[in-house]
Amino acid sequence: MSNFFFIGLPYASIVIMLIGTIYRYRSTEFEYSSLSSQFLESKTLYKGVRPFHWGIIFLFFAHLIGFLFPRTVLAWNGDVLRLLIIEIGAFGFGLLTLWGLIILIIRRLRSRRTQIVTSKMDVVVYIILLVEVVTGLLSAYLYRWGSSWFASAMTPYLKSLFLFSPDTAALQAMPLLVQIHVVSAFSMFALIPFTRFVHFLVYPIWYFFRGYQRVVWNWDRNQIRNSDKMNFGKPPENN
Amino acid sequence: MVFHLDKCIGCHTCSIACKNIWTDRKGAEYMWWNNVETKPGTGYPTKWEDQDIYKGGWEKKGKSVDLIGAGKLKGISRIFHNPNLPVMDNYYEPWTYKYSYLFDAPEGDDQPVARTISLVTGEPIDVKAGPNWDDDLSGSIDYARQDKNMETLTEAEKQTMFQLERMVMFYLPRICNHCLNPACVASCPSGAIYKRGEDGIVLINQERCRAWRMCVTACPYKKSYYNWNTGKSEKCILCFPRVETGQAPACMHTCVGRIRYLGVMLYDADRIEEVASCDTSDLVERQMGIYLDPFDPAVIAAAKKNGIADSTIESAQASPVYKFVKNWGIALPLHPEFRTIPNLFYVPPLLPTMASASGDVYDSTTDSLWGKAEDTRLPLKYLASLFTAGDTEKIKEVLRKLQAVRLHRRDVTVGDLDKKEAEEAMKSSNIDGETADAIFRLTSLVKFEERFVIPAAHREEAIEMIENTGDVKGDTGFGFLNEPKRGL
Ligand code: SF4
Numbered sequence A: 001m002s003n004f005f006f007i008g009l010p011y012a013s014i015v016i017m018l019i020g021t022i023y024r025y026r027s028t029e030f031e032y033s034s035l036s037s038q039f040l041e042s043k044t045l046y047k048g049v050r051p052f053h054w055g056i057i058f059l060f061f062a063h064l065i066g067f068l069f070p071r072t073v074l075a076w077n078g079d080v081l082r083l084l085i086i087e088i089g090a091f092g093f094g095l096l097t098l099w100g101l102i103i104l105i106i107r108r109l110r111s112r113r114t115q116i117v118t119s120k121m122d123v124v125v126y127i128i129l130l131v132e133v134v135t136g137l138l139s140a141y142l143y144r145w146g147s148s149w150f151a152s153a154m155t156p157y158l159k160s161l162f163l164f165s166p167d168t169a170a171l172q173a174m175p176l177l178v179q180i181h182v183v184s185a186f187s188m189f190a191l192i193p194f195t196r197f198v199h200f201l202v203y204p205i206w207y208f209f210r211g212y213q214r215v216v217w218n219w220d221r222n223q224i225r226n227s228d229k230m231n232f233g234k235p236p237e238n239n
Numbered sequence B: 001m002v003f004h005l006d007k008c009i010g011c012h013t014c015s016i017a018c019k020n021i022w023t024d025r026k027g028a029e030y031m032w033w034n035n036v037e038t039k040p041g042t043g044y045p046t047k048w049e050d051q052d053i054y055k056g057g058w059e060k061k062g063k064s065v066d067l068i069g070a071g072k073l074k075g076i077s078r079i080f081h082n083p084n085l086p087v088m089d090n091y092y093e094p095w096t097y098k099y100s101y102l103f104d105a106p107e108g109d110d111q112p113v114a115r116t117i118s119l120v121t122g123e124p125i126d127v128k129a130g131p132n133w134d135d136d137l138s139g140s141i142d143y144a145r146q147d148k149n150m151e152t153l154t155e156a157e158k159q160t161m162f163q164l165e166r167m168v169m170f171y172l173p174r175i176c177n178h179c180l181n182p183a184c185v186a187s188c189p190s191g192a193i194y195k196r197g198e199d200g201i202v203l204i205n206q207e208r209c210r211a212w213r214m215c216v217t218a219c220p221y222k223k224s225y226y227n228w229n230t231g232k233s234e235k236c237i238l239c240f241p242r243v244e245t246g247q248a249p250a251c252m253h254t255c256v257g258r259i260r261y262l263g264v265m266l267y268d269a270d271r272i273e274e275v276a277s278c279d280t281s282d283l284v285e286r287q288m289g290i291y292l293d294p295f296d297p298a299v300i301a302a303a304k305k306n307g308i309a310d311s312t313i314e315s316a317q318a319s320p321v322y323k324f325v326k327n328w329g330i331a332l333p334l335h336p337e338f339r340t341i342p343n344l345f346y347v348p349p350l351l352p353t354m355a356s357a358s359g360d361v362y363d364s365t366t367d368s369l370w371g372k373a374e375d376t377r378l379p380l381k382y383l384a385s386l387f388t389a390g391d392t393e394k395i396k397e398v399l400r401k402l403q404a405v406r407l408h409r410r411d412v413t414v415g416d417l418d419k420k421e422a423e424e425a426m427k428s429s430n431i432d433g434e435t436a437d438a439i440f441r442l443t444s445l446v447k448f449e450e451r452f453v454i455p456a457a458h459r460e461e462a463i464e465m466i467e468n469t470g471d472v473k474g475d476t477g478f479g480f481l482n483e484p485k486r487g488l
């Protein structure tokens, strides 16, 4: 059982995520959208959506740092004050995320207009996010100094997955709450290609690196007549 | 594009033509890529001209311009919630009627009525606004007095405008301006919006749009719309499938008043930034300067060098737009101060005084046929706020020309005027009889081919940008969905 949840599921999720998102992008790129509903309801959205996103982005990077630089995190936590700062800070962002999420859920339920644009998968998204955030917050509260035990116990487990020699001993010793948190996190990966989660994959980073205006030529007389650019068997490099 | 406002009868045929072809779909019901509003009035979406609310367009920043409510840092930091995004209620909630009730209603004393139901939620709603809700309601407290352009007028001027006997209005049909410095393109974080090089049409790639909604805020004309159903933004496509096949866009084709003209304008793209960032008072003048003379050999040579087709150059030479805008100087851009360099020009409405009111006496006999052009019933300041970024002289100049044309034609066809009057009007507005006749002709007489001069799109060659036609010769046609490939 634990092998299924702690080994099978993570691998399956990652594979599904990779294949699913790439396939969906290539076949129906049209569906890649943040599906914003601000146009239908803006006031409550304002209260929920910013705390939620800033919170979850912080938490994502916090987990990433714990995974990539466990030793740095442990060294940082060697000092009580610094440990407190990181713990309280992270917990604060967790609360922010939860607060935002609750407002967003209430908004979905209350406004008739947003109900109309809420799909079944959106409901799944809300449920899994709620499970994820609540179990995360509870484990942080009940089992103190999560930043330290994440770095010392969870990181090796995650690393073992990445190195294809899974070692689940540390996770099996963890309380159920933490295990749920891990399992739902991996399920979330699997859900990415089937939900609005895809929108974070197309975050417009390139916007910063391009000029403001964009002009596209579909028909450029000079280029078409340019036989140097002929490239037999392949699309020409003209465009 | 040129819209001749004197000729618009406010029939909304253009809007309906567009709606029937492009926006008659779920999520797009509320969109009117072409809409006609009554001025003075608040328009659609309500108060769209008020950038204190919507933060659209560009502002001058040093030697260049920057987006007011979007852009790299501002846009991205507001990506989760965009505080200046108009919401559905700024437009209106689309509705239909519950017709089935007319048949299903239980027997009763009263005639059953079909209730309005929302096209979004399907529930009964009370309709409070629509795309042309203020049709013909100029002078009304809710609409005309809320017009942003009224702010330039003094209280006394406003009051005279609303007096019953002075009350005045005109129609302002609007579509996307397919700007030279489009704010929508610049604001799109995903790079989904682009301007087509060969015909200048601004399009949104539906595949690439991710619903960041920045274009809706950035377009000062509010001509980019968010489809709440598909989660994609959409805008006027200038009927490019029609234009590519030499037909006029549907709104222009159907226009009952024949107010619309479409033609090629050659311009110097390198000067866009410089023009967009010049002083407000120079904007109109500088914009006019960016359009090049299609008969100038240097311009023709440069155009050819840049890959412009001969057919396009020929069309530019026959362009009715060039005549209105450059040769005659009687068409002006709408709200040039938004700095997007819009490519839709309006011949302002000539609403001359034909009577005067002093006290309670309403006198409809003026000495001459009309009062002076500058005594137009719409205060010059109001027109200037719409078309010249506040420059009343420029408006006066245009109105004088328009009036001179009319006096000249009156002289030619009816001949009841003092000859001198017509001649003086022409002299003071710097046009001769020939020009006046040409303006008259293009305004009132010409048929399709002269109103819409559309060059060939060369689609047959465009394919070569994507594939080598030689490679696929003999491979395409009916029968196979995939190309017939040799088996493994
Ligand atoms: S008018 Fe059209 S081209 Fe200009 S900014 Fe608006 S949507 Fe873009």
Ligand code: SF4
Pocket: B007, B008, B009, B010, B011, B012, B013, B014, B015, B036, B171, B173, B254, B255, B256, B257, B258, B259
């Ligand atoms: S169809 Fe022509 S005349 Fe009628 S409202 Fe539209 S622009 Fe005006």
